[in-house]
Amino acid sequence: MTRISRLDFDDTGLPPSSPEIEQERRVAIHDLMEDNSFALPGRDGETPPEGPFALRLAVRDGRLVFDTTTEAGDKLAEFHLSFGPFRQAIKDYFQICASYFEAVKTLPPGQIEAIDMARRGIHNEGARLLQERLEGKAVLDIDTARRLFTLVCVLSQAK
Numbered sequence: 001m002t003r004i005s006r007l008d009f010d011d012t013g014l015p016p017s018s019p020e021i022e023q024e025r026r027v028a029i030h031d032l033m034e035d036n037s038f039a040l041p042g043r044d045g046e047t048p049p050e051g052p053f054a055l056r057l058a059v060r061d062g063r064l065v066f067d068t069t070t071e072a073g074d075k076l077a078e079f080h081l082s083f084g085p086f087r088q089a090i091k092d093y094f095q096i097c098a099s100y101f102e103a104v105k106t107l108p109p110g111q112i113e114a115i116d117m118a119r120r121g122i123h124n125e126g127a128r129l130l131q132e133r134l135e136g137k138a139v140l141d142i143d144t145a146r147r148l149f150t151l152v153c154v155l156s157q158a159k
Contacts, residue, residue: 002039002139005052005071007032010059014157020101021094021154028150037141040068040077049076057148059155066138079137083156086133089126089149090156096122123149 007029017025038055042048053076056067063080070076083090096119103112127145130152134140140148 002037003052004032004036004038004055004144006054008054008056009151009155010056011154013059014154017154017157018101020097024097024150025154028147032144032147032151036144036147037139038144039139041136041139057151057155064152064155066134068138077137079134081133086126086129086152086156089122089129090153092122093119093126093149093153126153 009025009029038053039051040049040053049070052071054069054071054073056065056069058065058067060080063082064086066077066079066081067075068077096115100112100115100119103115107115123146124142126149127142130145130149131140131142
């Protein structure tokens with residue numbers, strides 16, 4: 001049961017997202033809840049906590065917060081990540097998304113596909129960075145990291 005069974009997304013204080021970014025967020029949350037792999041490692045030789053897990057993503061004091069509990073709400077782990085290491089990947093992600101959303105309206109399929117490939121590349125880069133930043137704190141597969149990176153991008157607007 002190494003999975004997230006509930007996700008709370010604290011978007012308090014976020015400016016309104018564009019309809020396209022809001023759709024990206026909805027898809028990321030939906031896909032994450034359908035299929036994810038998430039575990040907390042054991043600390044100091046202890047047995048790792050068993051899932052499934054409830055995860056709350058938020059921004060506090062300008063930092064990204066992963067608050068992990070049991071399904072019953074018992075606190076397991078909370079870790080805070082600086083947005084600094086994500087800054088370039090987030091900027092690139094929003095730029096390529098804007099290009100993609102515009103391309104879908106006017107460009108032929110071949111050009112849209114090229115932009116979409118670049119978008120996936122940036123998305124993968126952000127996901128790998130998230131996995132690195134969570135090393136020793138949480139273990140997640142690349143698909144889970146991709147979906148969480150999308151949500152990190154949305155939350156970055158609140159810092």
